[in-house]
Every structure is written in structure tokens, then in C-alpha cells.
Amino acid sequence: MTDAVLSQPSRSPFAMRHPSVLVFLVVLGLFTVAITVLSEGFGLGMISTSFVKTLGKTLCLCLVALAMDLVWGYCGILSLGHMAFFGIGGYAIGMWLMYERTRLIVVDSLAAAELPPTVQEISDGIATQIFGVVGASEFPPIWAVAHSLPLQLAAVVLVPGLLALIFGWLAFRSRVTGVYLSILTQAMTLALSLYLFQNDSGLRGNNGLSGLQNLPGLDDLPQSIVSVWFFWASALALGAGYLFCAWLVSGKFGSVIRAIRDDEARVRFLGYPVEGFKLLVFSVTAIIAGIAGALYYPQAGIINPAEIAPIASIYLAVWVAIGGRGRLYGAVIGAAFVSLLSTWFTGGQAPDLVLGPLVVQWVDWWTVLLGLSFVAVTLFAPKGIGGLFDLIADRRSPNRHGAALGPDPGALREREASE
Amino acid sequence: MNTLLEVSGVSVSFDGFKAINNLSFQIAEHELRAVIGPNGAGKTTFMDIITGKTRPDEGRVSYGDKSVSLLSLSESRIAQLGVGRKFQRPTVFEDQSVGDNLMMSLKKERGPFAVLVFRPSDKDRARVAELAEEIGLSGALDRKAGELSHGQKQWLEIGMLLAQEPRLLLVDEPAAGMTPAEREHTTDLLKAAAKTRAVVVVEHDMEFVRRLDCKVTVLHEGSVLAEGSIDHVTRNEEVIEVYLGR
Ligand SMILES: Nc1ncnc2c1ncn2[C@@H]1O[C@H](COP(=O)(O)OP(=O)(O)OP(=O)(O)O)[C@@H](O)[C@H]1O
Ligand SMILES: [Mg+2]
Secondary structure (H helix, E strand, C coil), rough: CCCCCCCCCCCHHHHHHHHHHHHHHHHHHHHHHHHHHHHHCCCCCCCHHHHHHHHHHHHHHHHHHHHHHHHHCCCCCCCCCCCHHHHHHHHHHHHHHHHHHHHHHHHHCCCCCCCCCCCHHHHHHHHHHHHHHHCCEEEEEEEHHCCCCCHHHHHHHHHHHHHHHHHHHHHHCCCCCHHHHHHHHHHHHHHHHHHHHCHHHHCHHHHHCCCCCCCCCCCCCHHHHHHHHHHHHHHHHHHHHHHHHHHHHHHHHHHHHHHHHHHHHHHHHCCCCHHHHHHHHHHHHHHHHHEEEEEHHHHCCCEEEHHHHHHHHHHHHHHHHHHCCCCCCHHHHHHHHHHHHHHHHCCCCCCCCCCCCCCCCCCHHHHEEEEEEHHHHHHCCCCCCCCHHHHCCCCHHHHHHHHCCCCCCHHHHHCCCCC | CEEEEEEEEEEEEEECEEEEEEEEEEEEECCEEEEEECCCHHHHHHHHHHHHCHHHHHHHHEEEECCEECCCCCHHHHHHEEEEEECCCCCCCCCEEHHHHHHHHHHCHHHHHHHHHCCCHHHHHHHHHHHHHHHCCCCCCCEHHHHHHHHHHHHHHHHHHHCCCEEEEEEEECCCCHHHHHHHHHHHHHHHHHCEEEEEEEEECHHHHHHHHHEEEEECHHHHHHHHCCHHHHHHHHHHHHHHHC
């Protein structure tokens, strides 16, 4: 992509001019077709519905990893709070799913009564159903638009976007960078998750929202079908997200944000309002994360505040680091590889490893392995899995004898830099 | 000629140490000026003040036809007003190609949204090629800036400055680490640049300054010690004592 700015303008489609984008889209397309053909709902039934869901969720994780790569790998902002935006997206869609499904149930049950139920009765019925677990029977104000799918969909985009905008504006304006910014984003995540844990947060405290896998009004539709629908939607979102991110980083905008990553002060002296760029990238990636979350949680079926715990965002950074930051396919590979492996290990499918008297049960030891891999990748293969593609392509990169690319401690070092 | 930049009575102290002490300085449009002074004289700090990196404790800095004060503006605003700066240590974006470095510097809208929709026109590409020619890097447009030699990086940075089309160019030790032939080329570039804009060059090397053939300002302990032609200042007793004598 280095010569993108100078390459001749061309009328051919964007993906054609960027072979890695084209390859990615083709692979994603083939994968989607293959899963559809093998699925229970639409094909041969060779893979279980729950595995289709796992794959669909994985695609959503790949999408949020793309966002993380954009904000960290390209723009150098090590945000450890993007899973909060992911969770907010999940809550936003979950509220409508839960409200609407409960409403249908309540209307059904009241239909048996002699007098037609009043609006208030229906509303009370829904509230009791939803908030009974936290001892409340009224709708908190936060649910004001939960009845409206379009409004909750808007919230999927607007709430993470606005939160990121406000948070970013405060942080970037005071020139908080590096470790301090990372800590601040962790604090934001922690605050949000602690708030959601409270019963009076209006989002059912630690119960979270559940039953999200059921689409309101489509109760007769088996999960084998719904799961493939969501799989398709996730694949579509990932494809569109990849195309969007690739477009974003391909031109001068990509140049400027990578320059900000490597030497923020120098970019200022070129006349670029660095804070504005960071704010834009931070907010846009928060929105992408929100959308990914809105597709993820209906497949997971449940969302609770533990999902927003600070550690989730740290895992996200680990995936991107293992996959290879600063290249979009690296983020996708990292997220897919590590999260699937994690599912396998923690699902109890992995055989125990017997080392003499020590029996390694992966359910417990997987996190240790992940931590060690992270350290190993950071030390020995800073380009991550994506770096393997460089070996294949034998890409030349400048020999800078290990010097930093910029004076900022957050700047990439030679071996990490790519694209 | 009109004054382009006027610095008056500026002082800065770092932890009680006065790096700049009641400094006053003026430069006209299309003027070439050399600033010399021993290590720690405050030359780099002086540039930091003009470009908004360091805020002075007192004094005024006014710039341009309308004499706007630069003191309340951000670094990027000051750069947008036409103040370009080359750092002492070459700072180019090493991970990006020479062409990308130049393209990024071309004088264009700087806002995020304008940058997002920017696609280079043929004219922009031609301008980048022309600049590369000027700084002797036409053959290296697609090479990563990190692969360049030290001297080439210095030039690339000068090229990036020219691409910005600044009205005032501040150049900190441009010839450091250059071969004699490279130095000569650099002098020519700077002299040519000063035909259409004001240029302030900080340099240690007397030969280099002599070749620039312009008015010289000598800084010492944060204030102006002497000002005038190179022959005038090199004859100044105080200058000889603090700087040349050693
Ligand atoms: N950020 C800072 N904090 C503390 N002291 C500083 C800072 N910046 C500069 N100084 C001090 O101010 C003085 C002037 O520094 P400056 O870098 O401007 O000198 P200079 O003339 O550019 O020297 P050189 O020729 O070595 O580049 C020095 O004594 C330096 O140590
Ligand atoms: Mg200096």
C-alpha cells in the first residue's frame, strides 16, 4: 500500500486495485458458501447449529478486531476499551429483542382475558416480565425507545459513537497518549461494567439480557435457519467492514494516521490537526465495534456486564498483536485463530496433556498458554501471524538497525512496522 | 520590505533556567537569515517558540500581514498559516515511501474529512515528481524513507518543507551529517527557497554560513549577541570570545 498515493488513478474497482482486499473478500465469500452448504438449516447438515453460531460469532470478533487494528495498529492509539463499545452495541439490540419478544408473549397471554387489555396493562406486563428478576416492575427511562427497532438500531451506532466522541475529545484534547490513554480506556470500561452490574442501572444488573437468540415473531423458525441468517449478516458486515477499513487506510488518510502513530509531533508541524484525526478514528472504530457487538450477541443469546469487563478489551489487543497489527488481514486472522482455539480449549474438547505427575487440563491452562504466546509473539515475532505472509512475499523493509520509527514511546519499532 | 515575523521581548525558563532571555528578532519577507550560536544558546528553543511547541513566559510573537499573534495558536494552526520547520534530527516518516512523505506534505486542506476524500490529481503527482527531482530523490520515490542515507533524509525533509509552500521556513542544522558535496547542494536549495519566502537557518558550520551569504544573528545564552553581515559578526569581540575563540 506504500505506493497507493502515487499509483495512477484507475477506473477499476477499489478491490481490484488492492489484491489483498480482493483475496480476502473471495475467501470470505467461499467460506460463507461452504458453511451454508454444510449447515443444518440450508444444506447437508454436516455441521451443527451451535458450531454455525460459533463461526458467526467469530466473524463478529474479526470485525471488532479490524476496528482495533485501525485504532491501534494504524493510528497508534492503544485503546483498551473497544470491547465496551462492542458490548454497548449488544445491549442496544438486545433491548429491542427482549422487549419485543416479551411483548408478544404478554399480548398472547392477555388475549385470553374477556376485556381487551389496555396499553398500560400490556406495558406493565412486559415490565414485570423483564424486570422481575431485579425486583422492579416499571420501565427505566433508558428503555424509552426499546419498542422501536429502527431507534434501537440507531442506538447501536450512535451510543458507541457519541461515547467515543466525548471520551476521545476529553482525552486527546489534553494530549493524553501512550500508557496513560490505555489506562484511561480501561477505567472507562471498568466504570461501565460496574455500572451495568448494579440492579438499578435499568439493564437487569448481573442478569443481563437473555433469550436474544429468539427473533420476535419468528418463534416457529428453527435456530438452524436463524443461525445461518446471522452467519450471513456477520459475513456481510465483516466484508463491508474490511472494504471500508481498507479504503480508509489506502490513501492519504492512511498515510496521515500511520504518520501520527510514528511521530505525532511531526505531523502537527505539517499542519495536520492530529487530535481531529485521532478523534475520527477512535469514534469510527467505536461504531464498527458497536455494530459487531449487535451482530454477536443475538448469536450468543445472552449479554451481561461481565462481557464488558476490562479483560475483554485486553484480549482484543492480544488477538490483534498475535495476528499482526498494522495490517487488516492480520487482525482478522488473529481474532479468528485465537478465539476459535480458545473455544476449543475451554470447551473441554482438547485432550489433557500429561506431563508426568502434572496433568494439564486446558480449560484451566489455556489462559496461561495464551499469555505465554502473547509474550512470545511480542518478543520474537512482533509482526505476528501476518508476518508469515511477508516471508512468503519476501517483502523488503528498511534495515534501521532496530531504531524506533519515532520518538514517541508508542511508535512502532522497525520489526513491527509493516505496510 | 515588509516584516514577516516579529519576536519581541520573549523569555522562557525551564525549571528556573532561562533558556531564552528577552529575545527580539525580526525577519522580512523573502529574507534569508542565518542564526548561529554555541551549544545550548537557545536556537532550537527559539524555533520551538515560533512553531508553538513551547509557550514563552513573556513576550510577543506576531506574524504575517495582519500581525497575528502566534502565541495562542496550536502547532498545526501555525503550520497552516505557513510556518514550516525542519528539525535538527531528520524526522521523516520512515515507514512510508518517499512519494507518500512528499504527498502528505503538499499544501492542501488539512482537516480529517478533506484528507479522507482527497485523491491526488495528475498535477499533484507532477508536483511530487518535481520536488523529488529538486532534492535529488527522483529515483527513490517508491523507496521507504527509512532506507535513505542520513543526508538523503535531510533532503527529503527539506523537500517536505518546500512541498508545504511555507512563507517562513525554519531550518535547524540542515547540513549536519552531510558530505561537502551534499552541503553545497543544500546551500543552493536554501538560497533558491529564500527567493520566494523567508528562511531562517540555524547552523554551526561557519563555512556553510559564509556560503549562504546573508545577514547573521548570533545567539548566546538566550539573547541576541550580535547581528549583521558574517564579516561584521566575526569581527565582534564578544562573539569571538563566546563562540569563535573556542
Ligand atoms: N524541554 C526542556 N526542558 C529543560 N531544558 C531545556 C528544554 N529544552 C531546552 N532546554 C535547555 O535550554 C537550553 C537551550 O537549548 P536549545 O536546544 O535551544 O539549544 P541549541 O542552541 O539548539 O543547542 P544545540 O546547538 O546543541 O542544538 C539548553 O541548555 C537546554 O538544555
Ligand atoms: Mg539545537
